[in-house]
Amino acid sequence: MAAARTRRAVLALGGNIGDRMAVLQGAVDALFGAGTGLRPVALSPVYETEPVGGPEQGRYLNAVAVADCDLEPGELLALTQRTEQDFHRVREVRWGPRTLDVDVIALGGEISGDPRLTLPHPRAHRREFVLRPWSDADPEAVLPGRGPVADLLRALGDQGVHRRDDLQLHAPGSAG
Template sequence: MNNPALVVAYVGLGSNMGDKSANISKALVLLDAAPGVRVVRAAPRYRTAPIGYTGQDWFINTVAEVETSLQPLDLLKLMLNLENSLGRVRGRRWGPRTIDLDLLIYGREIINTPELVIPHPRMHERAFVMVPLADLAPELELPGWGNTAELALSLAKVQLIEPMENNI
């Protein structure tokens, strides 16, 4: 990373409505096309059981590593706008959605405001986040929670998560 103004952030992506894989692909393209954001790489996609509200279809999830010059709240607002443009309708908490974008990590920042909490407050409890994040950054240490690879391994033993066939 040559530009010191750029920050590495990790974004969780999920979908369980419509063409789930296409929804994730569209979100990655739109995120990469946004001013001040570049998608560096995305983890393989996983098929995951819903958590919270279980009376819904399984999800497809991944995590993207991005470089951004946007401030955390501006990146979050961009992500919310992308969700809306891709047909996200907010209804039941943890319910079905065409697309879900979560700002998981923003550099080494620790933020705790009513609008934004970073690192994401529940990411360490979710295999659908930790497994793809560990694919991208297995050595990453999450303050107070531990190593991404170790967290991913322990969560994958107790939560349903399957690699997608023909992962692209």
């Protein structure tokens, strides 16, 4: 059996139902728990954002986690989906309200058109609620096939993304 290859993973987290902050922190704890194959490198500040697409709904809390990942793409997708299910994610309406959404934005420099997990995320370059926190977590970030995140951000208009300095996520085992 081949040794696992470590790659940098970028995960976008968000939710707008229930105790949004408790759900985001719970997701971070679950994703970076012992034995998951993910090790935190950086967590972004938390942002409050207007919903994009879908029905009328409340504002989201969003953040980005940057991690070292020993998982293959399908394994990472399974972990993110299990984490969503653990927080009672229901998929009834496309882009509808949800307790938790965990999107794989990038995995190393991988570019894949796999319909189960397209890499990088096909809409990440158009979403300030992904790019702004990612840029905070990793100012030198590059979206594979699209370019530097800072350049992509400059090309976007204001999408109603506001930093919440009163809220902070903590990696498991970190102080706070």
